[in-house]
Amino acid sequence: MSTIALPAKTINGATPKREDVPAGECLCDYCTAKCCRYFALPIEEPGSEQDFDFMRWYLLHDRASVFVEDDVWYLLVHTTCKHLQDDYRCGIYHTRPQICRDYSTDNCEYDEDAVYEMYFETAEQVAEYTEARFHSDDQSIRSREPDLLPVL
Numbered sequence: 001m002s003t004i005a006l007p008a009k010t011i012n013g014a015t016p017k018r019e020d021v022p023a024g025e026c027l028c029d030y031c032t033a034k035c036c037r038y039f040a041l042p043i044e045e046p047g048s049e050q051d052f053d054f055m056r057w058y059l060l061h062d063r064a065s066v067f068v069e070d071d072v073w074y075l076l077v078h079t080t081c082k083h084l085q086d087d088y089r090c091g092i093y094h095t096r097p098q099i100c101r102d103y104s105t106d107n108c109e110y111d112e113d114a115v116y117e118m119y120f121e122t123a124e125q126v127a128e129y130t131e132a133r134f135h136s137d138d139q140s141i142r143s144r145e146p147d148l149l150p151v152l
Contacts, residue, residue: 018111027105033088034109036081040067040074052130056123066126067116 009029011020021027043066046052058064063078083091090096120126 015111027108027110028088031088031108031110033084035103036084036088036090038076038078040076043073043075045071045073049130049134052126052133055120056126056130059120059123059126066118066120067114068118069114069116071117 010016011022011030016030018027021030044051046055055066058066058075065076065078067074067076081090083096085091090100118129120129
């Protein structure tokens with residue numbers, strides 16, 4: 001399951017917007033199980049260069065990112081639940097963990113594209129942010145800009 005296919009149910013051949021799902025029908029019937037393809041854990045807000053170095057380490061691992069939403073920092077791991085079936089249903093629905101039982105479609109990201117206060121996908125982005133936050137121009141950890149070449 002490395003790619004996301006179209007959901008089993010559509011309306012007029014297209015995935016409907018949340019408000020267009022017929023009353024009484026389950027939103028999950030039209031979804032590709034976005035909520036089962038990642039998990040996000042709150043982390044302490046980094047306050048030192050060492051904290052940001054740990055964050056760089058997180059992002060050196062495949063399929064990880066860090067984001068900030070409502071001033072809370074999160075480690076986001078992009079990974080699919082082992083029990084997500086080809087039809088986007090839970091293979092252990094009746095014995096699923098409590099966190100899954102508590103999850104509601106009321107505020108899920110069914111038809112939303114998230115925009116975060118900050119979003120880091122690479123260790124290099126964290127290094128640049130760290131430098132901007134902790135180093136003034138005269139203390140930069142980067143090499144100085146080279147002199148311009150003479151015009152001939």
